[in-house]
Amino acid sequence: MGIFRRAPRDSSPSEAAEPKTSLSRRHFVAALGLGTSASALSACGWDDNRYYTPIEQILPYVVHPDQIVPGTPTFYATTIGTGRGAWPVNARTREGRVVNVVANPQAPFARAVPKEALLALQRHYSPDRLKGPKVRDGGTWSDVTWEAGLEKLTAAVKKARQAGKTVAYLGPSRTGALLELLDDYTDGNAVFWESDGRDGEAAASERMFGRRFLPAYDLAKAKYILSFGAEFLSSWGGELSKIQYASARNPNVDHSIVRYALVSPIMGQTGANADDWYKAAPGSEVEVALAVGALVARKTSYNGPALGVFAGADTAKAAARAGIDANAIEEMASRIAENKGASVVLPGGVTGGAASTELALVCYAINLAANNDGRTFGDGPVFEGPVHGAADVGKLLAAAKAGSIGVLLLDDVNPVFELPLDASVAESLSKVELIVGLSSHPDESNANAHLLLPTSDAFEDWGDEEPVKGLHLVRQPSMTPLYDSRSLGDVLLVTGRAAEMKSRRQPAAAESEPAAEANAGKAGKAGKADVVASVEAEPAAADPSGGLGFGPTTWRDYVQARWQRDVLGADNFATRWNEALGRGLHDARPRLSAPGTVMGPAVTAPADAGGSLKLVVFLHPIRGAGKFSNEPWSQEVADPMTGGVWDSWVEVSPGTAASLGIENEALVELSTDAGTVQTGVVIHRGIADGVVALALGNGHEAGGRYAAGVGVNATRLLKLATDSGGAMVWQGGAAQLKAVGASAELVRTFRHEHDQGKHHVRSAPAEELAKVGDAPSAHPGDMTGIHHPPRDPRLVAAGSLEFYDLPEHPQYRFGMAVDTNACTGCGACAIACYAENNLAVVGKALIKKGREMNWIRVNRYWDTEADRVTFMPVMCQQCGHAPCESVCPVLATYHTIDGLNAMVYNRCVGTRYCANNCPYVARRFNFHTYRWPEPFNLQLNPDVGVRSAGVMEKCTFCVQRIRETKSAYRDQSFTDTMPDDALRQLPACADACPSQAITFGNLVDPRSGPTEARRSGRSYEMLGDLNTFPAVNYLAKANFHATGGHHGGHADAGHGDAGAHGDAGAHGDAGGHGDAGEHEGKAKAGKAKADH
C-alpha cells in the first residue's frame, strides 16, 4: 500500500478543531459496516485526503468588466432571424460566451425559443466556421487580412461602378436597417431568397391587393383552418403562427378548439396535427381551392370583387383530379361558411407549391368570401420586406451571364444547393468579376466566390429586424466575435463610403428628423463588439433626404440612427433605446385590417404533368431547406414523422409501396426528368397514394463536415421553373421509383406505428372539451374514456392499491403537464434539451446501435383507425414511486425531497438496472466518453456536468435552473415557496416550446399549472396503471372524430375518417364507425410493411 501516501496530519490546524464525540450512531453504523463487509478497500486509502487531479489555476481578470459577475449568467436580449422572420430571445452568457438561448420573457408573446435560434447557437460554435477572410487564387484559398480583403472589395466596387456594371447582392431575407443599407449599396440590385415557397403569396397579393406583401393571419381567432399544405407549424409563419395556433387549439380560450383541415398529398409535421386530411393529388390544390371557394361564395352570398377568381371552379373535376370525394369539398366549404369570419385558409408554402401564385390568389379570395378579412386575414402587421421569387434569382443569374454584374455579394444563402440550378450557373458566375462570400460558413455557393469575408453572426453583431410591420426587434452582440469576423453592416459601410456611394432615398419620401446630430454624438462611442473600420473615410454629411446613406461610422451607429429616425424618434432617444435594448424589441404593430383594394383576377389551374407517381418535395421540419444541415443537433434530433436521423429518405404510402413492390427501408432509386437519386425508403401513412415525398435540406456536397455526404439533395430532382407570378414551382413533377437494393441502412430512432393498445396517447371529444376546457373535473381523466386497468377510486383513496405511502414533499414536488393537444411535434424541446444539458451528439453509427442521448423524445403515434397523429414528448417522468430508484444498488438515483428523481453521476457505477426498469425508457447510458470537438465545447453549460463513459443520465427537469431559481428566491425569503410564475416554464423544453405544451410547476401548490392540469377531465398519466405515480401528466388530445354528428348531414363524413372513403355522407354515426373499421383493415395491411 506504499503508493497511497498519507497526509502529513501534524501540520493540519483543523485536526484540533475536529469535534471529539463519543460513539455516535454514525460511527456505530460504520463499525457495523466494517464487520459485515470487506474493509480492505477503505484501509487502502481510497478515502484518503487527496486529489487525483493536478492543481488547477485561477486566472482572475486584470480589469474586471462591469457586466460580468464570474459564475453568474448575464442575459442579453437579442434577435435571431428565422428565415423570413425573426424572434426576440435572450442569449444566456457565462464569462463572456453564449451558452444558451432562452425565451425573452418581456416579449409581448407567449414564450418560445425558435429552433432556428438554437441551431444558430450551434452554428455559432461550428468547427467549420471560417476563421478569417480568404482569397481564392485559381483553385487555392489563402488567408488575407481584413484590410486587404476590404480594399479588394472597394476596388472592385469602384471599378464596377465606373464601368457601369452593377454591384449585386444575393442573400437571405433581410429586414430592418440592413435593407436600406443594402439598397443603397447595390443600387437596388439586391435579391433576397428564402426557400420557403412563399414567393407566390407575395406575387398573388400584388395581383389581388396591388401591393407586394405577405398578408397577415391571425390563427388565434380561427375556429376552422383550411391549409393547402402550409407548414405553419414549422417554417411557414415563424413562431407567431405556432403561438397563435396553440392559442386557438387551447380549449380554455374562448370555449372553442380550432379544427384544422389539411388538403395536401403529404402530411408532414405540420399536417400531422390536422384533424381532417384530404389527400389531394399534387398539383390539384388550385382546383380544389377554386371549388371550395365557389361553394363558400355561394354559401356566404359573397359578391365582392374577388368573386371573379372562382370563375373556373368545377367541383366534380376538382374532386376527380384530386382523388377526393366531392362531398369532402362540400364539407370544407360548409365548415368555412359556418365559421364565417373565424375561419382561415392558408396557401401552402413549398408543399403546396405546384402553382403557388394561383393557389395563394384563390386562398385570399376564399378568405375574402368567408368574410375573414380584417379578422383572421388581411393587411396590417404584414411582412413587407422584399419577397423575391425564383424568377428574380434567375434574372440575377442572367445578368451575371450577360456580364453586367461587376461585384456579387453572396450572403448567407446557398442558391447552388437550395435551387435546382443546372451546370450553367457556374458559367454565369464565372462572368462576374468579383464574387464576395459573406457567409460565416463555407458552402456550395460561396465555393464559387473569389473572396470570402466571413461576417459576424447574430450573437456577435448589432442589427435589427422587422419581421412584421411595426414589430421592431433589436439585435445586440452577446459576445465578442469568436473568430476574425466583422459585421456585415460595417463591411458595407466602410467599402461603400470608400467607393463614395450615396443614399438612394428620395427626398420626397423622406420623413423628418435628420439623424446627423445623433450620429455625431455617437460616432466615437465604442461598444463591446464594435468593429472599427480600417479603411479611412470621411463621415458623410447627413443626407437631406433623410436616408442614412453611408454617414454613420459604424454599423451600430447606423442601427441606432435608423431606430431614431424610424422607430423611437429623437425625443429622449437614448433612454428609449436602452429600454428597447433591455426588452429586445419595440412593438408598434398595427391592428389587423382588411386590405384596401381588392381585385379579382382570373385564375387558371395548372395542368397535370402526367405520370402515375408524383414527386412531392417538402421542407424538412427541423433542417428546413438546408441552412442548418451542418449543425449536428439538426441531424441528431429525430425526424418527427419517421424517426430518421442523419440521412434522407423517400417516403411513400403503404399502398404505393405495395403496388411498386417496395419493402420498407429498401434502397430505392427515385428519378425524374431532372435527375436521379438513390436513398432509402420509409413507408408510412402520412403520404397519399401515388405520391413519393422527399425532404429538402440534406445532400450537401460541401458546407461542413457534418452535412457533407449526408442524404440526398431533393432539388436535384427539380427543374427551375416559375409560375405566372414568378414563384418557384416545387411540386407536380412525375417521378419513377424502383427498388435497387434490399436495405438502405436507414437509421431511425423509432419504427412503430401506434401505441399497441397501451393508451400512451388518448383523446377527448373536442366539442365537449371546448365546452368545459380544463376546468377542475370531479373525475379527472374521465373525458378520455379510458380506464385501464379499471381502478376503483375508493380503493385508491383507502390506499389499498399501494403497498407503500407516497413520499412526503413538504414544500415542493416539481411536476409537469404535457398537453398532447398543443404539442405539434416540432422538436424544439429536444434541441433545447441538447443545448441546455450538454447532451452528446453521437452520430449515425451509434444511433444505429440504439445509443442516442436525447433526454426528451417526441413520440409519434398514429391513431389505429383514422389518419390522425398524436405527438407525445416523453422525458423522465420523475415518478413518485420510481422503479429505477429502488433497484440502484449504490443509491446513485433516489427521490429528492423536492420530488425529483435525482441522478448522481459521480456515484453511478453503470449497472444499468435503473434503465432496464424504467417503463418509459427515459434513461440514457453513456456507452462511450464523447468529446466535444473544438469549439463546440465553448457552448457547454457550466452548470451541468459532462458525463463520461459508464454512467447513466436522464432528464433532470433542468435541476440546475431549479437550483438557480431557488437560490435567487432565497435572497427574498429563506422559507417561502416560490410562486408559480417563476416555475411555469423553467425547464429548457418548456421554455422553448412555442405552443406552451409543457407546463412546469410545483405540485404541492394547489394553484400551479401542473396541479390544475391534473384536475382536468383529459388528464392522464403515461403508463399510470403501473402505479409509478409520475410527476408528469399528459393532457389528452382533442379529437373531432369521437364526437357525435352535430353538423348534421355531410359533416358526419369528416367524423369517419377525413372523408377519404367516399360516400360517408350517406352513413350516420354508425357509418362513420364502419368506415373506421374498413380503414383499420387497410392500416393493418400497411402496417405489416411499415412497421419493422
Next chain:
Amino acid sequence: MSASLPAETLRIKAVYGHLDCLLTAIERLKHSGFQGFQVTSPLPRHEIEEALYEGRPSPVRWWTLTGAVTGIVSGFGITSLTAAAWPMANPGGKPVVSLPTFAVIMFECTILFGGLCTFIGMIVHTGLPAWGIDKALQDPRFSDDKFGLVFTGANPGDRERIVAILQATGAVEVTTGDATVYEVPNA
C-alpha cells in the same frame, strides 16, 4: 504437543485392518478402564463415534446457532441503520426500514455467518490445523485402508495390558515407543 509430554508417558500404536476388530478393541479397552486413546480411520464410521462418544452430539452446533443469530441481527442492523442514515433518500417510495427488502440480506447474513462460525467451530473443536499432531498418528496407512488405535500418553505401567488387548483383538501391528523419540514406521 510432544514437547510438553511427560517423559514417563508412552506411545502405543495399533494398526487394524478390520473394522470389527477395532470396535472390539475399543470396547475392551473401555471396559478395562483405559482412556485417552485416539482412533483414526480413513473414513467416517458412525460405529466408531458411537463406541467412543455414546451419541453425545458435537458442540459445533452451538457455533452454527450463534453465527446464524449474529448474522440475522447484523443483517438487520446494517440494512436498517444505513437506511436511517439517509432517511430522505427513500428509493422508489419504500419506507426507510423496509423489512421485505431487508429480509433477503438478513437471510444471506444468517447463512454466511452461520457457515463461517460453523467452520470456525469445526476448526476449534477438531484442533485443526494439526500439523504438529503426534507422530504416532501420522501413518499413511490410516488414510488408506487401515484403522489405527493410538495411545499418545499411556502410563508405561499399563503397557503390557494394553498391548495384550490390542493383540488379542486382531491388530495387524502393534508398536510402542518412547515419548521423545518415536520413529514413524513406514513413513
Next chain:
Amino acid sequence: MPRPTTGSAPPLRVAFAAFVAFVLAATPMIVAGCNEAEATNDTPETFPMEPHYLWPTVMPDEGQIAAGAFTGEALPQPIGFPHYTHVTTLNMDCQYCHFVARKSIHAGVPPTETCMGCHKYVKKDAPEITKLAALWESGEPTAWNKVHDLPDHVVFNHGRHVKAGVNCTECHGQMGLQGQPQPAPGTAEGEAPVMVVNAVNIRETTLQMGWCLQCHATHPSIDTNYGEKSDQRRAELKDCWTCHK
C-alpha cells in the same frame, strides 16, 4: 505407485491437430472482435469517443499529485500574498477584495486592478509588489494556484453560504494568519530585518464530502434562517442534488 489407468490417451498427433483446429476456429472470432473494436474507433461519430485508460483511474500517477494536494500542505503561489498583513494587521474585510463572494457561485479572486488600486501608492517597492506591478503592466493575468478546489462534479454556490451566514473561516480556516511576513534569512543580528512573505497558501480543511455534510447537518445558521422549517432544510441540505451536478 500409480496404477496404469484404463483410459487411453489419444495420440499426440491427434491432440496437436485438435489444438490447431481450435486455434483456427477461435481466430476468426478474435479477428472479428478486433475488427469490431477498430470499426467503432473509425466510425465517423459526430462527437468522437475518448478512450479511458484504467490505470490512471485506479492508481493515479504520483506525478499527478502536485504539492498542496493534501490538507495542510503548502501550495506555492506566483506572488507571496500576505493574508496576515491584509486581514489581521490592516483588518480589511474579506469581501473588500473577494467582492463577488456574496454575489456569485464563485468566491472570486480579485482582479489585478483591485490590488493595484492601493499598491499604486502603497509599498510600491516591496519585492512581491514589483512582481504584481510587472503583471499589471504586461496585462497578463496572475496565475494563482487553486487552493480550495472542488471537483468538477460539485456545484458549490459560494454566495449562498455567505448569505446564509457561514463565516469565511469555517471553510477556509484562519486565512488571516497565513502569510505572516518573516525576517529574511541572513539578516544580521541587530539589523532591521527585511520582512519577506512565503509564496504559499495552505488549505486547512479537507473539503471532502463527509466534511461538507457535517455542517450541512448541524450548522447553527440553518435554525437561524429557517426557523420551524429547519428540519426540512436539513433534509434538503443532505440531498445529493444540493451539491452534485
Next chain:
Amino acid sequence: MEAVRPNVGYGTANRDIISVLHRAPVAYLVAIACALVLMSFGGYAWYQQLTWGMGKAGTNNATFWGTYIVTFVFWIGIGHAGTLISAILFLVRSRWRTGVYRASEAMTVFAVMTAGLFPVLHLGRAWQVYYFFPYPNQRELWVNFKSPLMWDVFAISTYFTVSVVFFYIGMLPDMAVVRDHSRGLLRKFYDVLCFGWRGTDRQWRHFMAAYGFFAALAAPLVLSVHSVVSWDFAMANTAGWHSTIFPPYFVAGAIFSGCAMVITLLMPMTMLFGWKEYVNTWHFENLAKMCLLTSGILTYAYGMEHFIAWYSQNPHEQEIFMWRIFGDYDWAFLLMVFCNCVAPLVWYFPKARTHWPTLFIVSLIINVGMWMERFNIVVSSTAHSFDPAMWRYYWPSGTEWGVLAGSVGWFCFWFLLFARVMPSIAISEVKEMVAPPVKGSLGAK
C-alpha cells in the same frame, strides 16, 4: 446398479482416484491450452471494453443488459446442481451422489467464480466496483439494500463463500490421502492444504457434524440464490420479468442446466481418467432423470408464463409474450423450447438415458437451451418494452462473444486444473460406499 463397482476396496479407491494426479494425458494438455486461448481472448475483449466503454458490447438504450447478464445467470444456474448434489442429496442420503458430488461441487465453485466476474464485467465503470460494498467511508455513503442487485451481491458472495468452505472442508480427508501418496514438497503442499488431517476420531466427529450443518446451510442456498437472481428480473416491473413464477422457474432451470452440465463435464473426464468403477451409467441415468423432471417444470413454467400473460389481460404482458414467439427473437424462443422442452424428452426412453453418446449430446443441447432461455428473458423483454417508440434490436457484439468464450475458458481452466490437483471423486465417501473390512471371527465376543 451400485454406487461403486463391487471390485473396489479401500486401497484401490485411493490408487484409482489419485492416479490421475500423477500423469497428464495429452488430451488434457490440449484442453487446458484451449482454455488458456479462450481466456486470453476474453481478457483482450474486456480490456477493449474498459478502454472504450460499454459501447463495445452490443447493448443499446432499450436493451441495457445483454449477454453479460445472460451468461451471468447461466453460470450461476450451472452452479446450483453442484450444491444440490452435494448438500441436498447428502441430507437425503442419496447413494448415487458419492461418485459425482466432488466434481459437481468443483463445478459449482468455478461456475460461481465465473458468474461472479460478469456483474463486474458488465459495469459501466468497473473500476468503481467498490461502491457496491457497504464499507465505512468519509462520504458517509452506504449502499441501497433495497436493490435486488445488492441482494445479488450478498447472495452470490454468501453462496460463493459457503460453497468454497463446504467444498474445501469436504476435501480435507481426501487431500490427506493425496498427501500420504506424495513425497517431498508436494507432500508438504498437501499437508498444509489439508490442515494436517489425520482422521482421528475427534476430527471425524466434529467434521461430520460441521459437514452436516454445512449441508443444511447450503441446502436453502440452492433455492435462495437463484431465487434472488430471479428477483433481479421479477422485482423489476418490466413486462415479461415482473412475474411471481420466476423464483421456482429459475431454480428448476438452474438445476436442469446444472445436471446437464455435470453430465457434459463428467462424461469425458470419466472416459479420460478411467473412473468407470466410480462413475457409471447409473449416475448419469440419475442425472438424466433429474433433468427430465426439471425439464417438465420448465415446460410448465413456459406455458404458464404465456397463459398468465393472456389471462391477466395486461396489454404489456400480452404484447411481450406474443412478441417472444413471433417477433425478432422467434428463433431464440424456438431454440429454447426445442432444447429445453423437446430434446430432453428422449430421456424418457431408458435406452436413450443409458446410452452415453445420447446422454452427452442431449446434455450439450440443454446447455445451449438454457443459455437461450436467459437470452429470451433478458433481451426480448427489454428490447420490446412498454413504449413502442423505444423498441430496439439487440445483437451481441464481438466483444461480448469474446467475453463469453473467455468465461468458458476461465471455467474450464479452473476445472481442469482442479482435476489434476485434487481428487475429483470423494475418496472417503467412496469408501463409505464400500462394505467395511470385517474379520468376523473376532467380532463375536
